[in-house]
Amino acid sequence: MILRFAAIALVLLVPAASSAQIPEPAQQTEAPPEPSTEMRFQAWLSDFRARAAGEGISAATIASALDRLTYSARVVSLDRAQPDDSRPQSVPLFSDYLAARLVPARINPGKRLASELSPTLRAVEARYGVPPEIMLGIWGMETSYGGYTGNFDLVRSLASLAFDGRREALFTRELIAALRMIDSGVPRSRLVGSWAGATGNPQFLPSSYLTHAVDFDGDGTADIWQSRADTAASIANYLKNNGWVTGGDWAMRVSVPAALDRMRVVNTIEPKSCTRVLAKHSRWIPVKEWRELGLQPLDGRTWPADDTLATLVEPDGPGKGAYLSYGNFRALLAYNCSNFYALSVGLLADQLRTGS
Structure with missing residues (x-):
């Protein structure tokens, strides 16, 4: 109690200061809210x-x-x-x-479309060198032939x-x-x-549309949304522009001897693009040498010319299915950098090939 009165007395003895002498209290600054x-x-x-x-x-x-x-x-x-x-x-x-x-719901509509569009697809093939079944293989894998875009x-x-x-x-x-x-x-x-x-039907990115889309039906518009002719031609043009070679195959399934020394065929050159995917490929080796290493074609396929270059692809690892891929396989990879995707397109195309 004494201390309290002393404090009060002390305050009363201090002369009042002018308002100019009283410092402004420090402003409490808050960080602005984070913008949404x-x-x-x-x-x-x-x-x-x-x-x-x-x-x-x-x-x-x-x-x-x-x-x-x-x-x-x-x-x-x-x-x-x-x-x-x-x-x-x-x-x-x-x-x-x-x-x-690779299911009937994708194979059967593709076969019907191959029949319906046969004249158009053959005309596209004549211009771009890409077989009808390959065009349809991509179209089918991308959007189920336009079923969902x-x-x-x-x-x-x-x-x-x-x-x-x-x-x-x-x-x-x-x-x-x-x-x-x-x-x-x-x-x-x-x-x-x-x-x-x-x-669109081929699922082009905008830059791919500008570079590869084609007005094949001649109506003045490269219509990859509604024109089936423009769709097929645009896919074929894309593949041709990315290295598809007329008359060449894409790959074939093979059996690989259990004793194959994969270090003999490993690719020691690091890919410049599609790196992870191409890292799973062997080096390029002529078919003649693959035969000498004991590989055998499956599914009724036959060997191409001896000097055809091919890489070995085992998508699930050694002993779980193997393919020899040719140059045209790289054009499929350009469409979508995935061994799974490119193999699926090719295998669907095999199912859609005329007479299969």
Whole structure:
């Protein structure tokens, strides 16, 4: 109690200071709230608009494609959920992969389409050198002959993926290409497809459309969405542009002797592209030497010319199925860098070949 009165007395004895002499209390500054993902996406989109204009995209296309565009968390989630084949446990067996795809529901419609489109497919083959069954093999694997082409808005998907940054360069390039498609006359409403930005019957990315799509039916539009002739020709043109050789086969299934020393055939040159996939291939060896090593064709196939170069591919490992792949197999890999995919396309094509 004494201390309390003393303190009060002391305060009363101190002269009052002017308001100018009393320091302002320190302001409590709080960090600004983190901007929402949508806010950051809109800021990114504003910068991208300037880039698109600098790339020569018209103001009308930029407005029609990007106005009211929003971020898609679902697309980014799907992208991040893709399996990483650097982890062996995440990679299925090829035998399981094939069993889920080489099914009557895919084979039978392909055979019907081969019959219905025979004149068109032969005309496409005459121009590009790609057999009808290979065109149909890709068409069937990609979209079940147009049965499902995807319902994601391509511009929104590509913009979300470019903004996310995991593969920023790729998706920014494809977004610019999508805008070029609109500038070239493709309706904005046509740009619908997979979450990863592929569209139409052959599931072309926008840059592939600009480079490889063909107006084969002569109506003035390379229509890979509704024209079956344009679809087949565009697939064939893609393969030809990526090295398909007329008259060449893609691969054949073979038996491999248990005693084969795989170190004798290992590829010591690191691939420059499609690295993980091609790392599973042997070096290029002439067919004559493969025969001398004891390999044998299966499924009624016969050896090609002795000097034909081939690589050994064992997708599930030694002793679990093997193929000798030829140069045209690399064109299939250019379409989708996956041994599983390329083998499945070829094996579906074998089922669709006339007379099989």
